[in-house]
Amino acid sequence: MAESKKRNRHEPRTFIGRFMVYYFVPQYANNVMGLVYIGAAILIIIVGLRGLGASVAGNPLVPEFLLDGDRIGIQWVMIALYIEFVMLFILAFVTFFTPEEPHGKEDKEKADAAGAAQAKININAKEIKDSVDILKSLTEDEVKMIDGYLERFDKISEKVNDINKKNLQALSEMKETLKSS
Numbered sequence: 001m002a003e004s005k006k007r008n009r010h011e012p013r014t015f016i017g018r019f020m021v022y023y024f025v026p027q028y029a030n031n032v033m034g035l036v037y038i039g040a041a042i043l044i045i046i047v048g049l050r051g052l053g054a055s056v057a058g059n060p061l062v063p064e065f066l067l068d069g070d071r072i073g074i075q076w077v078m079i080a081l082y083i084e085f086v087m088l089f090i091l092a093f094v095t096f097f098t099p100e101e102p103h104g105k106e107d108k109e110k111a112d113a114a115g116a117a118q119a120k121i122n123i124n125a126k127e128i129k130d131s132v133d134i135l136k137s138l139t140e141d142e143v144k145m146i147d148g149y150l151e152r153f154d155k156i157s158e159k160v161n162d163i164n165k166k167n168l169q170a171l172s173e174m175k176e177t178l179k180s181s
Helices: 002-009 015-056 074-097 105-180
Strands: none
8 A cells, every 4th residue: 555655656646747747758858858959049049149239230141030220129039038938938847747767765676676687697698608618519529520530531542542553553463464475
């Protein structure tokens, strides 16, 4: 009973909380962060151009609709400020509903689970190493056996060559004997 209360303490209680935690935050948190950066970029450009004063009036990179006489209009600065305010407010709202990382006992359980997984990996690695050592030993035995076969084959080949030489010599002697008789 106490464990379910503890678990429920971190669960969102309202519809908007559940919507934000289970749907909006996992789906759109990065999009919100991107919009905040876009708003900041717009604000920096508009405030920077306003700060340059009359020197922006003749610049071809500055659109005419932004100018109020020879300076950037104050209404554009206010629009940029409002855009950035709204984006930061949305970011704050999303951050508020982003689930917290567990602390305390849950962290210890995760660390224990990670340790058990690492131990299992180490055991698997040891089993793999032992299997590789066995395969290596079997391979070395097979290579020694093949080398033995090759040595015997070489000896047999030498004997066959010697027998062929003796046969050729005997045939040659028989031919000589037949010619001389």
